[in-house]
Amino acid sequence: MNPFSYARPAAIDEAIGLYRPNSRYIAGGTNLLDLMKENVTRPAQLIDITRLPMADIEETEGGGLRIGALVSNSDLAWHPLVQQRYPLLSQAILAGASPQLRNMATTGGNLLQRTRCYYFYDSTTPCNKREPGSGCSARDGLNRIHAVLGHSEACIAVHPSDMCVALAALEAVVQLQGPHGERRISFADFHRLPGDTPDRDNMLADGELITAVELPAQGFATNCSYLKVRDRASYAFALVSVAAALEMSGTGIHNARIAMGGVAHKPWRKAEAEAALVGKSADEAAFTAAAEILLEGASGFEHNTFKIELGRRTIVRALTDAAKGAA
Structure with a gap:
């Protein structure tokens, strides 16, 4: 691990x-420390943000929830309002990682995870x-998870x-603060497809900090399902996952949301697939x-x-479970 300086501010500004x-902001460090140990990321400075006032979950005037960037994954998954109004989010969080990691990992950090590719870490x-x-070594290499x-x-x-x-299925909004002030960005626009700049995972500008994630009032609490298919039941990344809400x-x-994980450089949604369900x-x-619409254009290696x-099968099953009220 390369040498770096360390600072621990008490205020966002x-x-x-x-x-x-x-520089890199650090909170739980569940991904960043791995990247540093593997010599993938070599920050000159770590800015510890764990003292900042961003660890609360609050109701918004519009009936939604504002989730501070430092709320742990465990606290978020088990929060009464999340379980009551947004069970899809609770299901998804509890399907990820391990209890120990969920206790450390934060809301903001979860959004900033780097992609899991064997060659990226080597x-x-x-x-x-x-x-x-x-x-790209993966194109002609071992690409089973890609x-x-x-x-x-x-x-x-x-x-x-x-x-x-x-969060993609729920149409969350990411709140940011940086050198040029505050801004909000829809979750659909936060992460990027690789294009010819795969080194950029998201739309954060230099120095910007995620301060919160805001959920709209509509949580699809009655008919939702998160289905994750993986190689083993414990502590494995998704081969394919689907968040389905009706x-x-x-x-x-009357309304439908479908988002996929494990299949693209960002959570995958397609408005046409959701619109095709309305009225059916x-x-x-x-x-x-x-x-079929959601997977249109899919191609493997x-x-x-x-x-x-x-x-295809995971989408159908997740929607079937959601329609039954599996939440």
């Missing part, structure tokens, strides 16, 4: 003022995400978060048609083409 090129191999222009949607010539890595898949009257669907009866035919059919 102070933290932002301390930021310099090649500093002896070419990786455009780690060293732009060096190449993307089947939204990938590019430069990168086929996937986003690892479970929580983010649920607003229903009887068997009729909640049955296998409608769910299969939506899955030598070891991961199975994800396309797996994704």
Whole structure:
């Protein structure tokens, strides 16, 4: 691990003022410390933000929730208002990592996880995400866990978060603060597809800090399901995951949200797939048609083409569970 300086500010403005090129904010450190140990990230300065006032969950005037960036994953998953109004989010968080990691990991940090690619973590191999222009070893290498949607010539890595898949389906808003003030960005726009700049995972500007995530009032509390397919039941990243949420009257669907994880560089949604469910009866035919739309254009590589059919089946099952009121 390379030497670095360390600062522990007590206020948000102070933290932002301390930021310099090649600085990193750190809270739980569940991903950043791994990256530093593997020599993937070499920050010159760590800014410890654990003392900042960003660890509360508050109701908003519009009936939603404002979740501070320092709220731990465990506290968020088990919060009474989250379990009551946003069970999809609770399910997704509890499907991720281990209890020990959830106790340390934070809301803001979860959004900033780097992609889980063997070659990204192996500093002896070419990786455009780690060293732009060096190449993508995964395209012709071991790519079983990699993307089947939204990938590019430069990168086929996937986003690892479970929580983010649920936040995408719930249409959360990310609140940011940086050297140029505060701003809000929709969750759909926060993470990026790789394109020809896979080293940029998200839309954060230099020095910006995630201060909170805001959930709208609509939580789809009655009909939702988070389904995660993985190689083992404990502590494994998703091969495919689906966050499904429906607003229903009887068997009729009035509103639908579907987000996928484990298949792209960001949580994957497609408005056309959700619109195709509106006005339909909640049955296998409608769910299969939506899955076809959501997976349109999917293409795999030598070891991961199975994800396309797996994704189709996972979408149908997640929507079926949501329609039954599996939450």
